[in-house]
Amino acid sequence: MNAHCVIVELRQGTREWREWRHTGIGSSDASIIMGENKFKHPRDLLQEKCGPCRDCPPNQAMARGIEDEPDARQQYAIRTGRTVGPACLQSTLYEWLRASLDGFASTHDAVVEIKCGEKNYLGVSQYGRIPPWHRGQLQHILAVTGFDCIDFFSYSRNCDGILLTERRDEAYIERLLDRELQFWNHVHGAG
Secondary structure: OEEOOOEEEOOOOHHHHHHHOOOOOOOHHHHHHHOOOOOOHHHHHHHHHHOOOOOOOOOOHHHHHHHHHHHHHHHHHHHHOOEEEEEEEEEEOOOOOOEEEEEOOOOOOOEEEOOOOOOOOHHHHHHHHOOHHHHHHHHHHHHHHHOOOEEEEEEEOOOEEEEEEEEEEEEHHHHHHHHHHHHHHHHHHHO
Protein backbone atom coordinates (compact mmCIF):
# COMPACT_ATOMS: atom_id res chain seq x y z
CA MET A 1 0.00 0.00 0.00
CA ASN A 2 1.20 3.57 0.54
CA ALA A 3 1.80 5.94 3.44
CA HIS A 4 -1.63 7.59 3.02
CA CYS A 5 -3.86 4.61 3.79
CA VAL A 6 -4.20 0.96 4.69
CA ILE A 7 -6.44 -1.77 3.31
CA VAL A 8 -9.14 -2.89 5.72
CA GLU A 9 -10.12 -6.50 5.16
CA LEU A 10 -13.90 -6.27 4.92
CA ARG A 11 -16.39 -7.62 2.42
CA GLN A 12 -18.65 -4.88 1.12
CA GLY A 13 -22.32 -5.29 1.95
CA THR A 14 -21.76 -7.16 5.23
CA ARG A 15 -22.85 -6.01 8.69
CA GLU A 16 -19.18 -5.46 9.66
CA TRP A 17 -18.70 -3.27 6.59
CA ARG A 18 -21.79 -1.20 7.44
CA GLU A 19 -20.49 -0.74 11.01
CA TRP A 20 -17.06 0.35 9.70
CA ARG A 21 -18.67 2.87 7.37
CA HIS A 22 -20.93 4.12 10.16
CA THR A 23 -18.00 4.84 12.48
CA GLY A 24 -16.22 7.11 10.02
CA ILE A 25 -16.71 9.37 7.03
CA GLY A 26 -16.77 7.57 3.71
CA SER A 27 -16.60 8.81 0.17
CA SER A 28 -20.38 8.68 -0.30
CA ASP A 29 -20.72 11.03 2.70
CA ALA A 30 -18.43 13.67 1.18
CA SER A 31 -20.84 15.26 -1.30
CA ILE A 32 -23.50 15.40 1.42
CA ILE A 33 -21.15 17.16 3.84
CA MET A 34 -20.11 19.59 1.08
CA GLY A 35 -23.77 20.37 0.30
CA GLU A 36 -23.44 19.03 -3.26
CA ASN A 37 -25.80 16.07 -2.89
CA LYS A 38 -29.28 16.83 -4.17
CA PHE A 39 -30.79 13.80 -2.40
CA LYS A 40 -29.64 14.22 1.22
CA HIS A 41 -28.96 17.15 3.57
CA PRO A 42 -25.95 17.22 5.94
CA ARG A 43 -28.27 17.35 8.99
CA ASP A 44 -29.84 14.04 7.90
CA LEU A 45 -26.40 12.45 7.64
CA LEU A 46 -25.46 13.86 11.06
CA GLN A 47 -28.58 12.33 12.56
CA GLU A 48 -27.71 8.96 11.00
CA LYS A 49 -24.09 9.04 12.19
CA CYS A 50 -25.14 9.97 15.74
CA GLY A 51 -27.57 7.07 15.98
CA PRO A 52 -27.01 3.33 15.84
CA CYS A 53 -25.94 1.71 12.58
CA ARG A 54 -29.07 0.69 10.70
CA ASP A 55 -29.56 -1.87 8.00
CA CYS A 56 -30.89 0.03 5.00
CA PRO A 57 -31.84 -2.24 2.14
CA PRO A 58 -30.87 -0.81 -1.24
CA ASN A 59 -33.60 0.67 -3.40
CA GLN A 60 -34.27 -0.84 -6.83
CA ALA A 61 -31.76 1.40 -8.66
CA MET A 62 -29.04 0.71 -6.08
CA ALA A 63 -29.68 -3.05 -6.20
CA ARG A 64 -29.37 -3.05 -9.98
CA GLY A 65 -26.17 -1.00 -9.75
CA ILE A 66 -24.67 -3.51 -7.30
CA GLU A 67 -25.72 -6.31 -9.64
CA ASP A 68 -24.10 -4.59 -12.64
CA GLU A 69 -20.78 -3.67 -10.95
CA PRO A 70 -18.96 -6.94 -11.82
CA ASP A 71 -19.80 -6.44 -15.52
CA ALA A 72 -18.74 -2.81 -15.28
CA ARG A 73 -15.41 -3.82 -13.69
CA GLN A 74 -14.86 -6.28 -16.50
CA GLN A 75 -15.59 -3.62 -19.14
CA TYR A 76 -13.29 -1.19 -17.34
CA ALA A 77 -10.51 -3.82 -17.30
CA ILE A 78 -10.95 -4.44 -21.02
CA ARG A 79 -10.78 -0.70 -21.69
CA THR A 80 -7.80 0.11 -19.45
CA GLY A 81 -5.90 -3.16 -19.02
CA ARG A 82 -6.24 -2.76 -15.23
CA THR A 83 -7.67 -5.54 -13.11
CA VAL A 84 -9.71 -3.97 -10.31
CA GLY A 85 -11.77 -5.22 -7.43
CA PRO A 86 -13.68 -3.73 -4.51
CA ALA A 87 -11.62 -2.63 -1.52
CA CYS A 88 -11.95 -0.75 1.75
CA LEU A 89 -9.27 1.81 2.60
CA GLN A 90 -8.69 3.83 5.74
CA SER A 91 -6.51 6.91 6.10
CA THR A 92 -3.38 6.71 8.21
CA LEU A 93 -3.66 10.44 8.95
CA TYR A 94 -7.30 10.55 10.09
CA GLU A 95 -8.75 7.34 11.56
CA TRP A 96 -12.29 8.45 10.61
CA LEU A 97 -11.41 9.03 6.92
CA ARG A 98 -12.48 5.98 4.89
CA ALA A 99 -13.28 4.89 1.37
CA SER A 100 -15.19 1.87 0.17
CA LEU A 101 -13.95 1.53 -3.40
CA ASP A 102 -15.74 0.09 -6.41
CA GLY A 103 -12.46 -0.69 -8.12
CA PHE A 104 -8.93 -0.74 -6.73
CA ALA A 105 -6.17 -1.89 -9.07
CA SER A 106 -4.47 -5.14 -8.14
CA THR A 107 -1.20 -3.20 -8.43
CA HIS A 108 -2.49 -0.68 -5.81
CA ASP A 109 -1.74 2.29 -8.06
CA ALA A 110 -5.13 3.19 -9.55
CA VAL A 111 -8.74 3.49 -8.50
CA VAL A 112 -12.06 3.72 -10.33
CA GLU A 113 -15.46 4.91 -9.18
CA ILE A 114 -18.18 3.05 -11.06
CA LYS A 115 -21.65 4.41 -11.60
CA CYS A 116 -24.12 2.00 -13.09
CA GLY A 117 -27.50 2.74 -14.54
CA GLU A 118 -29.06 4.10 -17.65
CA LYS A 119 -29.98 7.51 -16.19
CA ASN A 120 -26.43 8.24 -15.08
CA TYR A 121 -25.01 6.88 -18.33
CA LEU A 122 -27.31 9.04 -20.47
CA GLY A 123 -26.45 12.16 -18.46
CA VAL A 124 -22.70 11.58 -18.70
CA SER A 125 -23.05 10.74 -22.39
CA GLN A 126 -25.06 13.88 -23.10
CA TYR A 127 -22.85 16.32 -21.20
CA GLY A 128 -19.49 14.58 -21.60
CA ARG A 129 -18.44 15.26 -18.02
CA ILE A 130 -18.66 13.88 -14.51
CA PRO A 131 -21.82 15.12 -12.76
CA PRO A 132 -20.88 17.79 -10.19
CA TRP A 133 -22.61 15.94 -7.32
CA HIS A 134 -19.94 13.21 -7.61
CA ARG A 135 -17.04 15.64 -7.12
CA GLY A 136 -16.92 15.35 -3.33
CA GLN A 137 -16.90 11.56 -3.52
CA LEU A 138 -14.06 11.49 -6.04
CA GLN A 139 -11.91 14.07 -4.26
CA HIS A 140 -12.52 12.26 -0.96
CA ILE A 141 -11.13 9.06 -2.49
CA LEU A 142 -8.10 11.00 -3.74
CA ALA A 143 -7.62 12.42 -0.21
CA VAL A 144 -7.66 8.89 1.26
CA THR A 145 -5.37 7.33 -1.36
CA GLY A 146 -3.02 10.24 -2.02
CA PHE A 147 -3.38 9.55 -5.76
CA ASP A 148 -3.21 12.30 -8.39
CA CYS A 149 -6.28 11.15 -10.32
CA ILE A 150 -9.23 8.80 -10.25
CA ASP A 151 -11.09 7.16 -13.11
CA PHE A 152 -14.86 7.55 -13.33
CA PHE A 153 -16.61 4.82 -15.29
CA SER A 154 -20.26 5.28 -16.18
CA TYR A 155 -21.81 1.99 -17.21
CA SER A 156 -25.17 0.82 -18.49
CA ARG A 157 -26.09 -2.64 -19.71
CA ASN A 158 -25.46 -3.23 -23.41
CA CYS A 159 -23.26 -0.11 -23.66
CA ASP A 160 -19.48 0.26 -23.84
CA GLY A 161 -19.27 2.51 -20.80
CA ILE A 162 -17.86 6.02 -20.58
CA LEU A 163 -14.45 6.52 -19.03
CA LEU A 164 -13.49 9.94 -17.66
CA THR A 165 -10.72 11.04 -15.32
CA GLU A 166 -10.90 13.45 -12.38
CA ARG A 167 -7.67 15.11 -11.30
CA ARG A 168 -6.74 15.86 -7.71
CA ASP A 169 -7.74 19.37 -6.61
CA GLU A 170 -5.66 20.29 -3.54
CA ALA A 171 -7.69 23.43 -2.71
CA TYR A 172 -10.94 21.47 -2.84
CA ILE A 173 -9.48 18.61 -0.76
CA GLU A 174 -8.31 21.11 1.87
CA ARG A 175 -11.86 22.53 2.13
CA LEU A 176 -13.34 19.03 2.09
CA LEU A 177 -11.13 17.71 4.88
CA ASP A 178 -11.82 20.81 6.97
CA ARG A 179 -15.61 20.39 6.55
CA GLU A 180 -15.41 16.65 7.19
CA LEU A 181 -13.38 17.19 10.38
CA GLN A 182 -15.92 19.77 11.60
CA PHE A 183 -18.70 17.32 10.77
CA TRP A 184 -16.95 14.47 12.60
CA ASN A 185 -16.45 16.69 15.64
CA HIS A 186 -20.23 17.38 15.59
CA VAL A 187 -20.88 13.64 15.47
CA HIS A 188 -18.82 13.16 18.62
CA GLY A 189 -20.27 16.24 20.29
CA ALA A 190 -23.85 15.16 19.57
CA GLY A 191 -23.52 11.37 19.78
